[in-house]
Amino acid sequence: MDSNTPGGNAPNHFDNVACPFCGILCDDLEIGPTADGLKVLKNGCVKSVAGFERAFKEPKPQINGKDVSLSEAVAEAARLVKAAQLPLFGGLGTDVDGVRAVMSIADQAGGVVDHALSEGQYRNFRVLQTGGWVMTTLTEARNRADLFIVLGSDIQKIHPRFFERIVCNERSMFSDTPPKRTVVFLGEGLDQSEVKGSRIGEIVTLPAKGERLREILVAMRALAKGVPVQGDTIGELPRADVEDLVKRCSAASYGVMVWAPPSLAFPDADLTVQAAAEYIKDINLTSRFAGLSLGGNEGAVSAGAVCAWQSGYPLRVSFASGKPDYDTERYATANLLANKETDLVIWLASYTPDLAPPTTDVPMILLSTPALKPAKTPAVYIPIGTPGIEHDGLIVRCDNVVSLPLRKLRQSQLPRAADVLAQIQAAL
Amino acid sequence: MLIKLTGGKVYDPANGVDGVVRDIYIQNGRIVTPEPGAKVSSEYALNGKVVMAGGIDPHSHIGGGKVTIARMLMPEDHLGNEVERTALTRSGCGHAIPSTLTAGYRYAEMGYTAAFEPAMLPANARQAHMEMGDTPMIDKGAFVMLGSDDFFLRQLSGKADFSAMKDYIAWTMHAAQAIAVKVVNPGGISAFKFNQRQLNLDEKHVHYGVTPRDIIVNLARGLTELGVVHPLHIHGCNLGVPGGVETTLETIRGANGLPMHLTHIQFHSYDTEGDMKFSSGAARIADAVNANKNVSIDIGQVMFGQTCTASGDSMRQFVNTRSADPKKWVVMDIECDAGCGVVPFKYRDKSFVNALQWAIGLELFLMVNDPWRIFLTTDHPNGGPFTCYPHLIRLLMDKTFRQDVMKTINQDALKYSALATLDREYSLYEIAIMTRAGPAKSLGLKDRGHLAAGASADITVYDDNPDREAMFATPELVFKNGDLIVRNGKIIKVVNGATHVARPSYDKGIEKSLKQYFDDFHTVRMENFRLSDDEIINHGQGEVIVQPTGARTA
Numbered sequence A: 001m002d003s004n005t006p007g008g009n010a011p012n013h014f015d016n017v018a019c020p021f022c023g024i025l026c027d028d029l030e031i032g033p034t035a036d037g038l039k040v041l042k043n044g045c046v047k048s049v050a051g052f053e054r055a056f057k058e059p060k061p062q063i064n065g066k067d068v069s070l071s072e073a074v075a076e077a078a079r080l081v082k083a084a085q086l087p088l089f090g091g092l093g094t095d096v097d098g099v100r101a102v103m104s105i106a107d108q109a110g111g112v113v114d115h116a117l118s119e120g121q122y123r124n125f126r127v128l129q130t131g132g133w134v135m136t137t138l139t140e141a142r143n144r145a146d147l148f149i150v151l152g153s154d155i156q157k158i159h160p161r162f163f164e165r166i167v168c169n170e171r172s173m174f175s176d177t178p179p180k181r182t183v184v185f186l187g188e189g190l191d192q193s194e195v196k197g198s199r200i201g202e203i204v205t206l207p208a209k210g211e212r213l214r215e216i217l218v219a220m221r222a223l224a225k226g227v228p229v230q231g232d233t234i235g236e237l238p239r240a241d242v243e244d245l246v247k248r249c250s251a252a253s254y255g256v257m258v259w260a261p262p263s264l265a266f267p268d269a270d271l272t273v274q275a276a277a278e279y280i281k282d283i284n285l286t287s288r289f290a291g292l293s294l295g296g297n298e299g300a301v302s303a304g305a306v307c308a309w310q311s312g313y314p315l316r317v318s319f320a321s322g323k324p325d326y327d328t329e330r331y332a333t334a335n336l337l338a339n340k341e342t343d344l345v346i347w348l349a350s351y352t353p354d355l356a357p358p359t360t361d362v363p364m365i366l367l368s369t370p371a372l373k374p375a376k377t378p379a380v381y382i383p384i385g386t387p388g389i390e391h392d393g394l395i396v397r398c399d400n401v402v403s404l405p406l407r408k409l410r411q412s413q414l415p416r417a418a419d420v421l422a423q424i425q426a427a428l
Numbered sequence B: 001m002l003i004k005l006t007g008g009k010v011y012d013p014a015n016g017v018d019g020v021v022r023d024i025y026i027q028n029g030r031i032v033t034p035e036p037g038a039k040v041s042s043e044y045a046l047n048g049k050v051v052m053a054g055g056i057d058p059h060s061h062i063g064g065g066k067v068t069i070a071r072m073l074m075p076e077d078h079l080g081n082e083v084e085r086t087a088l089t090r091s092g093c094g095h096a097i098p099s100t101l102t103a104g105y106r107y108a109e110m111g112y113t114a115a116f117e118p119a120m121l122p123a124n125a126r127q128a129h130m131e132m133g134d135t136p137m138i139d140k141g142a143f144v145m146l147g148s149d150d151f152f153l154r155q156l157s158g159k160a161d162f163s164a165m166k167d168y169i170a171w172t173m174h175a176a177q178a179i180a181v182k183v184v185n186p187g188g189i190s191a192f193k194f195n196q197r198q199l200n201l202d203e204k205h206v207h208y209g210v211t212p213r214d215i216i217v218n219l220a221r222g223l224t225e226l227g228v229v230h231p232l233h234i235h236g237c238n239l240g241v242p243g244g245v246e247t248t249l250e251t252i253r254g255a256n257g258l259p260m261h262l263t264h265i266q267f268h269s270y271d272t273e274g275d276m277k278f279s280s281g282a283a284r285i286a287d288a289v290n291a292n293k294n295v296s297i298d299i300g301q302v303m304f305g306q307t308c309t310a311s312g313d314s315m316r317q318f319v320n321t322r323s324a325d326p327k328k329w330v331v332m333d334i335e336c337d338a339g340c341g342v343v344p345f346k347y348r349d350k351s352f353v354n355a356l357q358w359a360i361g362l363e364l365f366l367m368v369n370d371p372w373r374i375f376l377t378t379d380h381p382n383g384g385p386f387t388c389y390p391h392l393i394r395l396l397m398d399k400t401f402r403q404d405v406m407k408t409i410n411q412d413a414l415k416y417s418a419l420a421t422l423d424r425e426y427s428l429y430e431i432a433i434m435t436r437a438g439p440a441k442s443l444g445l446k447d448r449g450h451l452a453a454g455a456s457a458d459i460t461v462y463d464d465n466p467d468r469e470a471m472f473a474t475p476e477l478v479f480k481n482g483d484l485i486v487r488n489g490k491i492i493k494v495v496n497g498a499t500h501v502a503r504p505s506y507d508k509g510i511e512k513s514l515k516q517y518f519d520d521f522h523t524v525r526m527e528n529f530r531l532s533d534d535e536i537i538n539h540g541q542g543e544v545i546v547q548p549t550g551a552r553t554a
């Protein structure tokens, strides 16, 4: 509710604000004004505070570092896009309308679309495309799970309020006195500090190395099936601990294995996700269990979803031939740059300064929040608003089911990425 | 600007017009009766052509999370089925699960001007509308799923005041921007999360203690009393189960005269005779439908070939994963609200089971007498893609063709079906009922599906080709809101289409309990759960049309 709504709050005071600064999209924030910006009054976290409370700036667009008008910048951007052989629409830190605009201009200009955090998302997509899985969503896990297994992911770092909202919640739909939950940390150096409170029963720590997780999951699946597994240790964990975990999984009334794909930063991490997925499928033959994938920061889930429903493929699509051409290796951002296949990068980063463009000699059009300071002066720079601060928007949550409305919280001249891209496309 | 369509043979069942040669006038997007002497600014000579309202697909999974999961799951559905961009249209791809833009183009090129997404989860409604918003050319609308959501089940099990249950149903329709309500495996999606593996019509849900029958009857009665035109859209218990025919018959009996729509009834018409313990129950179902005027159905015809099934029925889809082809699939539990299962499937004409499924669908089409209560669907993409409709129409209209196809399929299957004995051939009038007038009436689209003055000028003109497949695959002209959008089966103008909703009234007091409920248990606030009109209108790209609802009783 904003100030204009009857029964609302003081001017510029917002309730039920959705936060776009990580993929779990908390929408219970309370945000109020300060003299020169916004303040998170309730339900913030270190990321949302950094995002909502950053200094308000409205720099001018630039061509080669010199201030110009928006229309001059748009005209120059259009000239570059038109001249490019294979423009890469990368970064893609934007909302649903922003991705729609990217899809439209990439289709016309014969470009490639990929998100900056696709590498993490592809740890999941590859599994989806080869075997599939049984998955759950945030509200389901929050109310139903009696066992959480955190798979090699430092969730606290990526999603600071995940444990608070999904694991430590005191109330549950299904009981006034919900049973205590077991939380297993399967992985090394995972922050457990926020797993606390009356709902938490046991916390089990199994400090497995990331590269050994797959082996452990494969063994767990075999053990559950009664297939003999050799050795006193499994993936460097004591065998008894692994056997104990298998028992917990089979005994859970609703177990949830959680991972954040960006955390699984070791080679062939998709095979680890696959091992988890196949084990979870097996458990479901007799009892209930599900995976829960987090991640999806910087609008990554929206980019994957919109690209999939419009082109059939979740990113890494080229429109150079006039039709969607899908190649998860060739059209990955890093490979396009390394192989010098792209001759122009249009980089979109409207949420945080963390989504810095790659260092490259390829000319760049940068559409970003003013908070982002590129290492190198781009050919064209157009500062854009952040969805959920400077303009309204829609965004898809990490579980790929729920989407939320993002709201304009302050007046700003900063344009929407979608509008800038549409102007560039109109000028092609 | 007055447009005249001159001399076509008009099939407009809503107004009792059966192949009568007459002129149709269009002005400002509507069909009109022109003032005497009004100047015609453009005229189309349609002598010998067949004129119908634009096609309306009342059950097609075109938008929403599970469809996009299917798109992501199945790159092989898209490879080789890419569509090139043109000066007018965007690129896209897909055979069974086309990309949104491609789906819109294909519907229009087939003479359809509306399609309805039948399984919108409240928790996923926003995405469903985003995808429908990216489906151009046609009008859209969606049925919101209830009956496995915790709030309704706790109302039912707590014996809540019936009026509060109706408020909740109506509130959900508003919040999700729906035109109707669907129930999928009533209570079963929830029961599966509690590790129940089946839930028969009179079996109790382990947690809520209610049965599918309770859920169906309360939702059906609620919708009737709310004045919602489309009756409860029921995907019953025991989908795909041999013997499921008994459940379906009992569901019809249990309705006690309450209006209900049984969807993709083909999948719920299996009997257990013969060596394979799998036979057709179509005749029994058709008798029941013929005898119970409160019941309407759509078929969910199976068509041979590769597809990818996408259903809200996580419980049954988990079982179906054993037959996944290729071997990959997704099952999801969703937000204490619903679920989904996405399982690729290949229907083979030489397979006993698949051939019998095909025959059962056709039997139902041919044995149900009243075309106003039976709609032509493949449950896209579950029985096959909607692009099969012209082929399906030919199977229904052309007995010789049907018999030729029957020779090519598994012959044992035909022994357990009465298809070979059925001589009926559908007329163009009946096809127009089943694909336009009937769905429009059932969904309460007052100005769609017919050609009287005042109707939206959604009109399709076909060549009267005796090869009905060719005829329905490539209409000569398609008008949407009076704009000529397709000529000879090719798009010549791109338009957006509107979203149809229904808004039964509810007591705002329900939001007090809902607000508390969302705050306590959900990860989305009630205020953000609701979709605004602006989200659909989206800077002028969409439009919301509120279709009339009858008066609420009690």
Ligand code: SF4
Pocket (backbone or CB within 6 Å): A019, A020, A021, A022, A023, A024, A025, A026, A043, A044, A045, A046, A047, A048, A159, A160, A161, A162
């Ligand atoms: S956890 Fe993520 S979504 Fe929630 S407030 Fe923090 S940054 Fe925002």
Ligand SMILES: [Zn+2]
Pocket (backbone or CB within 6 Å): B059, B061, B118, B119, B264, B379, B382
């Ligand atoms: Zn369906």
